[in-house]
Every structure is written in structure tokens, then in C-alpha cells.
Amino acid sequence: MSRFYVTTPIYYSNAPLHLGHAYCTIACDVLARWHRLRGDDTFFLTGLDEHGGNIEKIAKESGITPQEWCDRMAVQDLEFYRELKVSNDDFIRTTEERHRRCTDAFWRAARANKTPEGRDNIYLGEYEGWYCPKCEAYFVEEDLVEGNCPVHEVPVEKLKEESYFFRLSDYTGFLKDYLAANPDFVVPEQRKAEMLGLLREGLRDISISRTKVRWGFPVPDDPGHVIYVWFDAVINYLTALGYPDMTGPRWKYWEVVHHVVGKEILRFHALLWPAMLKAAGLPLPKKVVAHGWWTVDGKKMGKSMGNQVDPRDYARKYGLDAVRHYLLAEVSFGSDGDFSDKRFIERYNTDLANVLGNLAHRTIAMAHRYSQGKIAAPKGESRWEAFVKAEFPDRREAIEAVASGLGLSFTQAAFVTLADVGLGAPEFQGTLERIWRVLKDGNKYLDERAPWNQEPAEREETLGQVLVLLEAASWPLLAFMPESAGRLRERLGLPADRRAPLPDVFTVIQGDPLFPRIDTKKKA
Ligand code: MSP
Numbered sequence: 001m002s003r004f005y006v007t008t009p010i011y012y013s014n015a016p017l018h019l020g021h022a023y024c025t026i027a028c029d030v031l032a033r034w035h036r037l038r039g040d041d042t043f044f045l046t047g048l049d050e051h052g053g054n055i056e057k058i059a060k061e062s063g064i065t066p067q068e069w070c071d072r073m074a075v076q077d078l079e080f081y082r083e084l085k086v087s088n089d090d091f092i093r094t095t096e097e098r099h100r101r102c103t104d105a106f107w108r109a110a111r112a113n114k115t116p117e118g119r120d121n122i123y124l125g126e127y128e129g130w131y132c133p134k135c136e137a138y139f140v141e142e143d144l145v146e147g148n149c150p151v152h153e154v155p156v157e158k159l160k161e162e163s164y165f166f167r168l169s170d171y172t173g174f175l176k177d178y179l180a181a182n183p184d185f186v187v188p189e190q191r192k193a194e195m196l197g198l199l200r201e202g203l204r205d206i207s208i209s210r211t212k213v214r215w216g217f218p219v220p221d222d223p224g225h226v227i228y229v230w231f232d233a234v235i236n237y238l239t240a241l242g243y244p245d246m247t248g249p250r251w252k253y254w255e256v257v258h259h260v261v262g263k264e265i266l267r268f269h270a271l272l273w274p275a276m277l278k279a280a281g282l283p284l285p286k287k288v289v290a291h292g293w294w295t296v297d298g299k300k301m302g303k304s305m306g307n308q309v310d311p312r313d314y315a316r317k318y319g320l321d322a323v324r325h326y327l328l329a330e331v332s333f334g335s336d337g338d339f340s341d342k343r344f345i346e347r348y349n350t351d352l353a354n355v356l357g358n359l360a361h362r363t364i365a366m367a368h369r370y371s372q373g374k375i376a377a378p379k380g381e382s383r384w385e386a387f388v389k390a391e392f393p394d395r396r397e398a399i400e401a402v403a404s405g406l407g408l409s410f411t412q413a414a415f416v417t418l419a420d421v422g423l424g425a426p427e428f429q430g431t432l433e434r435i436w437r438v439l440k441d442g443n444k445y446l447d448e449r450a451p452w453n454q455e456p457a458e459r460e461e462t463l464g465q466v467l468v469l470l471e472a473a474s475w476p477l478l479a480f481m482p483e484s485a486g487r488l489r490e491r492l493g494l495p496a497d498r499r500a501p502l503p504d505v506f507t508v509i510q511g512d513p514l515f516p517r518i519d520t521k522k523k524a
Contacts, residue, residue: 004035004042005253007237009261010049010092013073014058017080018308019339020262020294020301023327027291027428028260029086030328034423034479036087037497043253045240046081047092048074052229056215066215070095083312085320085482090240094232098239100217103232105244107220109280115170121279127163127207130156164209164219166231171275172203178274184287186270187425188334191263191290195270203271234273238282257285263334266290289426292336294327301339309339318518321481322348328428328480345518351436356473357515359442360488363466364508366451366459375463375506381410383465384472387441388414392434395421409502411472414438419476432480435473442469467492467506475499484514 006028011021025046032044050070059069074093081088092099111122129138132149139149139156149156176199179185179192186192209225210216216226235243237257242248259269270288277284293300296307314323326344329351331337367375388411389396395417402420403413415435422431446466451459471492477485478497486496491514493507494500 002035002038002040003253003256004032004040005241005257006031006035006042006044007257007259008046009265010047010094010233010236011077012052012054013048013050013070013077014054015303016073016308017077018301018303019311019327020308022080022084022311022323023294024260024262024291025081025086025088026084026324026327027333027426029088030324030428030479031258031260031423031426032087032089033482034419034476037475037478038420041252043090043241043250044088045090045092045237046086046088047090047236047240048077048094049229049233049236050074050093050095051216051227051232053210053213053215056213059215067095080312084315092236092240094236096239099232099236102239102243103217103227103235104220106235106238106276106280107227107231109244109282110166110276111220113279113281115167115279116174117170119167119170121167122208123165123167125163125165125205125207126160127165127210128158128160131159131212132156161211162225163207163211164222164225165205166208166272166276166279168203168206168272168275171271171278172199174278175199175203175271175274178284179270185284186266186288186290188290188332188427191266191334192270194263195266198267198271203275206272230268230272231276234268234276237285255283255286258287258289259285260289260291263290263292289333291333292331295336295338296340298338314344318344318348319484319515321484322352322515324481325352325432329432330429332429333427345520348515349517349520351432352515353513353517355436355439355443356477356488357513357517359439359446359466360470360491361513362446363463363470364491364510367463367467367506367508368510370451370456370459371463373508373510375460375467375508377468377502377504377506378461378464382468383445384411384414384438384441384469387438391437392418409468409472411468412475415472415476419479423479428480431476435476438469439473442466464506467508468502471502487511488514 008025008028011017028044032042035042055069056066059066062069113121115121129140130144131138132152143150144156148154186195208228208231209219210228211225213226216229217232219225219227241250241254261269274284295301299305299307301307301309311323326347330343330347367373399410399413399417402417403410418434419431449462451462454462471494474485474488489496491509491511493509
């Protein structure tokens, strides 16, 4: 059996989650759901990053302890996840005891080993940076705004403090070689190019402890230092699998871990983290995937701009699946996308109401109008086989292999293959576009054949062909839009989330449209 492990970043506990966080989490949720549908042994992890000076500061300002702050935020964030029906298998919080044990063991393992250049991985040095007394945090030169703190706009001081360093510079050559030997390790291409650029410049050692911040884990054997938040954060991906115990039931997932992250934190995942793993003597992740940002009127959505969108508002209004579809269909995964009400509604109406919803609704309605909901499944090769072969000629062999390997029809296998290839990349927009290309052909076929004018036998053939298409398409759609695709499968008289052999005769069930059209005129 294949295995799959996918992780989201662990989100900072300093502010409520918004659409940007939901985006990455939903993308991972689609991957996890697809792998479960394939029958893969799947593990999906997400959680919260609860350490560091920012949390310490915000808790202090609120007059509570950092732990109290984190506990409150975790309740809110879990509610966000519950409403978005995220199918994660575990939820990690970095203040947990299991994470302290794991981080401690990881630090010790890295400290005990040497770099590829034969030097100590961790050494004591001096950290120098621009310190803002209000933030109680350091900034690098580039972060400053006209020489002032970017948050408080007050003058910053150049300060030094004793700090442990991770000797990342010694891993530049190792990482260059690794990325060259594993071309799919960092995707998509445009984001990998950024990492290669950083490697060409050469990596610098990174400070991994603080003496001014108290909110974090103590450095092993030197409790005057607290481990830098990023060093402990990335380790969460191991904590959830039970590290340092490598004999536990979850450890098997490590070799198939896929990290999905926003482009701004790719360097931590594609450069620092692999070097840290190598330092601790552990295998590197299978893949690191970077996505772009959601912006509003061109500005990154987030707390600092105050332009966050709560995806739950859209889910309540238009359905959760409409949100999932919009986020993944609207932009290519590595690129940025501008969020707007207008585009949300346009995409909903064109893709969901007009194409999928309309195809399902009118086919099922006609099956009832003309045949009491009973339609024989067409015999032999489906109408879509020729279309798929013409449209995706380079996929033909793969589809045939899937069909014979899994005992599926060509049409069913076509959708499985489109999802496997597309989500393997992963390329969500492309996968949906290809699925929709076939669905659009379904509507065209229905218009051309005009079953309302056909003789009963021909009409039954027409409707049967569309039902075959809807069944095949609904399978990968269970990953993208679980509720609607499940409901569609039930309307087709099939189990929602189990693939049973197709019946000789479909017994379809009528219901409200899956995606009622949003009337923009009425809205205005
Ligand atoms: N705590 C770190 C991550 C540690 S992972 C070991 C962190 N947290 S965060 O709360 O800032 O979350 C960052 C991630 O949230 C981004 O990488 C991205 O996945 C998601 N997004 C937050 N805002 C976003 C947008 N405006 N657009 C798209 N995704 C965004 O960094």
C-alpha cells in the first residue's frame, strides 16, 4: 500500500486565522482526501506555532500569560478548522510536552554531529541585529523602515547578544547537489529558482537561540538561552510522528512527507529544514511545495494590512465547496491571486452552476421526466473515451494501465489519472481545468443530442452516457468538494464515498440544484 504524509505550516498563534491560512490548509486537505480515496495510508498534519517574542509580547499586552493566550487562540483556531471541515489526522501545538521532548532530542542529535565540512553543527557565538525595545525583538537591516522599527516606527538600537548558531553555511554545497539530483524536491519551478538563487549567493549561519526572549524551550544544557522560534517550529513535523522514538506506529510516514507552505517561508523549508535534518542524521522530506499569496487589491492579505477575509463568511453564504473550488481553481498554485467578491461569484456561476450543476440537474430531471429515474448504463465503450483520447493523447497509456490495474472503465480511469498526475505535481488549477474540459463536453453533448427530441431508446443512451461521465468525474471531485460530490453520487444512486461496480441500471434521485446560480442582479 502506498503512503502519504502532508503538512501545512503551523500558523502563528498571535492572530486569528483567515483565508490565506485556509487556502494552504484546504490544498493539503484535497491532497489528503485524494490519497485516502486512492486507498493510500495517509496522514495529514496541521497545527499552531505558539512560541517566540511576538506571542510573549501580545500576551503581556493582554495581561495574561503566554500559555493562557495560546490556549485561548487554540480554541478559536480549532473552531475555524471545525467549520471548514478540515480532515487533519492530528493537530499539533508547539507548547505541548511531546514537542518539548522532540525538540530537545533533535537539538542534541544535531549538536552531536558534524557538518559536511566536518565542523560542529551548533556553536556559541554572538548575534548582532537591530533591536526594538517595544517589540523586544531584532530586525535585520532590510526590515527597517527609514532606519526605524517597522512596527512601532521608533528608533532601533544595534545590539549584540550571545547566541547559539546553526552552521547552515556548511550546507550550501550539500543543498545545491541535493536540489540538482532531486529536480522535484522543491516545486513549482518558479519558486525553486528563488531557492537556487539563494544557494548561489551562499547561505549564512543562523542564530537559533535568544536570551532576551523567554517564551520558548530552553536550550539543552544551557537554560539561559531559549530556542529560536523557527528552529523549534519546523521540528513539529517530526514531533507528530513520535520522534525521537523511531519505532512507533507513525514513524513510517516520515519517508513520504510533503510540506506545503507559502512562498515567504519556503527558504525555511527547502533550505534550513533539510540542512537541520541532515545535521540530525534524518532523511530529507520527499517534497516541498510553495504556493503564492492571496492579495486584496494587490496587497497581501494579512493581519498587518487589516484586509483579511474570513472564508467562513463565504462558506455560510455560498457553501464550503464553493470556497474550496474558488481558491484552487482561480490561481495556479505557485502564483499570487487577488481575492474579490466579483471573481468569486463569476467562478461559482460559470464552473459550478453552469457546468457541473447544470449537467447533473438537467440529466437527472430528464431521467425522471421520461423514465421514472431509471436509466440503463450504456453498454460498451463510453462516449467519453474518444474525447479523452483526443484531448489528452499523452495520458492514454497511463489511463489504460489504471483501468486494467484497478478494474475500472476507461472513463473512470481517465479521471483517476487526471487527478493522480495533477495532484502529484501538485497543480490544483490544472487538474480542475482538465476535469472541467470533459464536463463541458458533457453539456455540449447533451445540447447536440437534444434528448428532449429523441426517441426513448436513443434518449436513454444519451442520458446514460452523461450519468457515466458524472460518476467518473464525481470520484476525484470528492477530494475537491467532498460534500457536493458526495451528494451528486447519492443522486446518481451510488454510495457517496465508496466505489462500487456501476449498476446495470442507474436509479437517480431528484433534488434541489447542487449549485443554485447566484443572481448578481438581485444582489445589487
Ligand atoms: N509560524 C510560521 C510557520 C512555521 S511552519 C514550521 C508562519 N506562520 S503564519 O501564521 O504566518 O502562516 C504563514 C502561512 O500561512 C503562509 O506560509 C501561508 O501558507 C499562509 N498564509 C498566510 N497569509 C497568506 C496569504 N495572504 N495568502 C496565502 N497564504 C497565506 O509563518
